[in-house]
Structures are given as structure tokens and as C-alpha cells.
Amino acid sequence: MIIPQSTFTSQSKPLKVVGGGNFTAILLENGELYVAGECMLVSGEKAPGWHRIKGLFLDVACGWSHIIAVTSKHEVVAAGIGAKGELGLGSINKSHQFERVIAVQSPNAQVFACFYNSFVRDGRKLYGWGSNVKCQVFSPKSKTVNSPSLVYEGDISNVCVGKNSVCFIGDGIIHAQGAMNEYLPQMRSKLALSGNLELRSMWTSITAFDHKDFRFFGSAGQMQDAVTSCGQLHVHTVSCWSTGSEHGVMCCGNHVYCWGWGEHGNCGATSVANAASVASGINDQSNIKSGVNTVYVTPPQEKVVGCFGGCATTWICIERTGF
Amino acid sequence: MSTYDQVEIEDMTFDPDTQTFTYPCPCGDKFQIYIDDMYDGEEIAVCPSCSLMIQVIFEREDLEEYYQEAGTAPPEPVSVAA
Numbered sequence: 040m041i042i043p044q045s046t047f048t049s050q051s052k053p054l055k056v057v058g059g060g061n062f063t064a065i066l067l068e069n070g071e072l073y074v075a076g077e078c079m080l081v082s083g084e085k086a087p088g089w090h091r092i093k094g095l096f097l098d099v100a101c102g103w104s105h106i107i108a109v110t111s112k113h114e115v116v117a118a119g120i121g122a123k124g125e126l127g128l129g130s131i132n133k134s135h136q137f138e139r140v141i142a143v144q145s146p147n148a149q150v151f152a153c154f155y156n157s158f159v160r161d162g163r164k165l166y167g168w169g170s171n172v173k174c175q176v177f178s179p180k181s182k183t184v185n186s187p188s189l190v191y192e193g194d195i196s197n198v199c200v201g202k203n204s205v206c207f208i209g210d211g212i213i214h215a216q217g218a219m220n221e222y223l224p225q226m227r228s229k230l231a232l233s234g235n236l237e238l239r240s241m242w243t244s245i246t247a248f249d250h251k252d253f254r255f256f257g258s259a260g261q262m263q264d265a266v267t268s269c270g271q272l273h274v275h276t277v278s279c280w281s282t283g284s285e286h287g288v289m290c291c292g293n294h295v296y297c298w299g300w301g302e303h304g305n306c307g308a309t310s311v312a313n314a315a316s317v318a319s320g321i322n323d324q325s326n327i328k329s330g331v332n333t334v335y336v337t338p339p340q341e342k343v344v345g346c347f348g349g350c351a352t353t354w355i356c357i358e359r360t361g362f
Numbered sequence: 363m364s365t366y367d368q369v370e371i372e373d374m375t376f377d378p379d380t381q382t383f384t385y386p387c388p389c390g391d392k393f394q395i396y397i398d399d400m401y402d403g404e405e406i407a408v409c410p411s412c413s414l415m416i417q418v419i420f421e422r423e424d425l426e427e428y429y430q431e432a433g434t435a436p437p438e439p440v441s442v443a444a
Contacts, residue, residue: 061390103386122375154386172373182372242388243367260364284388302412303389327413351389351412 058349283348
């Protein structure tokens, strides 16, 4: 679809929308977790619509075909398919239900995932598992790591995970392991580490934002770096932003913009789009490599409270007064 | 030809039934390339759902183990009549 479609409504605010290869998960502020698409947590897998997953959760992340979460009982759980060890369940590489990976100590533990990897930040410790073909978990490289392995211990923030890579700030220094390691010198020289700095990964790149400027590190063959040259926008007004597999999304005021690879309509319609396509929402593939493009303008009774990217999908969370 | 990414053959998944290598595409589908085409020199895997392509990094002799896994042999050269 090339224009936004309403797909989920709730009285509780969505905290996070994350996408796997062919499924999406929504975590609500009240701890409820919903999934849609081809997710093994749902019997029948292709049953259409959103399905509530039993239990309450504090965080969630998705890789290509697996999902990990932190439960309200402070356990990291995993489900789905994990041929590279990304479930973290030892020799188990397929599960239709959440299985316990580890208990976490920190009440603010976070999970991160992309492609064939999972990571957990538990206080001062960062654990990782899954594929290690680019040394994204540890050196030397290996095909699979099927249980949590300590990646770093210290003061950790800004963890972001891409395809075969993990990047984070550890004890005031940027670290990048795996496929993004080649960009580490560039990142260390160009990024001033401040409390405002935020890092997000697409599959093959990292975007940094300090609430003044965006900076981009990685492959930009699909205009994934377009946001770094959107001089006409007041990026200091960005209220939220995120990245998908190869595109980005941000909200400034009442406008939501996308950029990067938009072949599946995920960066919206441009002025050259076919009018009938725009009216129907059906993608006419007129916006494949997208500059920073307006995808939604909120009317007065709406406010954007979150925006997220999945695999060629874009998600805008709107608070609607009078709902 | 501009490709989205370069991927080593060992990071791809081989299906001996279809004799096809696959690798996840950021659109949600999978890049595909047939082993016989690789043997004939093709190195570009395409996604059936989008325009992205990847370059597969491999040597011809790397294919031998996959032919063995599939229980098949590389294609015979086609003789051209004079």
C-alpha cells in the first residue's frame, strides 16, 4: 500500500512496533503484545489480523523469523525459527511458543534483534547470540551461537542491531561489531557523544541523530541517507523517528516523513504517483528510491505518538482525541 | 550492474530439493539463485518480489559440496554442431 491504512486500535498506547521478515509485533503500554502475519506464535501462522499473545511484556524485538521479548516476570523469552541460534535456546531452533532464554536482573532490561541475531541489555551487561559470521557477537567468527554470550560489560546505551551487526555506546565510546565495524573509525571521528545522541540501524547502515543533525554510515544505494540532506526541514522539531529494513521514518510537528528504499509503498506516494493508485492506496511503485517524503499529515484531532519501520513497512501511531 | 549487497555463498541457505540458494531480502521475500546458473557463471541472485539483487561471492569449486548434498551433478556442456 502506498498510503497509510488503519490497522489496529487500542485504548492503550503502543510503545513499540517491530517487524520480522513477514510479521509484525505491537507492544502496548499496558504490557499486552499482539502479532500479525506469519509468526509461529500464532497457530495457523497465516491467520489474518492481530493476535494477542498470552502474558504481559516489557519489551519486544524481531529478527527475520524469530521474536524475543522481556516478560513482566523479568525473563527473556524467544519463539519462532532460529537456524543460526537466534532463539538462544541451545539445540532448539524452532518454537511455536515463547520459551525462557534467561532471567534478567535489571527492571529496565531491553531486547534488540535483526535478521539472525538477538541481543539483551541487562543493566551493565550486553549479551548476544545467533549468527556470528561477521563476528557480530565475538571473535573469531562462527556460524552459530545458540546461547547468550557476553558481548560487553560497562555503562551501555544506544544499542542498535542491523544485519550481522551490533552498535552501541559503551563507557563513552562507540562500538560497532560485525558488518558495521568498517564504519567504526568514521563514526568515532564524526559523532560527538552527547546525551541527545540516538542511533538506529537499517539492515546495512546506521543513522545517528543528535536532535540537530542526522548523520549516516553505511550503504546508501537506495537513498537511505536522504535524511542527512533535507535542509528544508526543521529536524530539531523531530518528536520521534525510527528505521526499517532499508528506510527511515520521522515525525516533525504534524507531518510524518519517510525516506530510503520505498519500493513497497513504505515511503508513501510522491507527486508523480498515479492518482487512482493514491485514491485506492495500491502501490504504483512510483517511489522506489525516496527522498524525504511526506507520508501523513495529522488533522487537528490527532497527534503522532510514535513511528516505526519494519521490513518495507511503516507504522505510525496516532492518538486520537474522542476515541 | 548495481546490486544491493554482496553475500558469501556460505551465508546463503541451500535447498537440495529445488537446488536453489536463498537469502533474506529486506522486503520480506528471499533472493534466489539456481545452482546450475551459478555453475554457468551467474552470480546475481534476484528477489521475486522486488527489484533488489545481490551478488553472490563464490568460486565454481564451492558448488561441488552442494551438488553432492543434492545428489546431482553439474550440467554437461552443450555441444554445438558445426
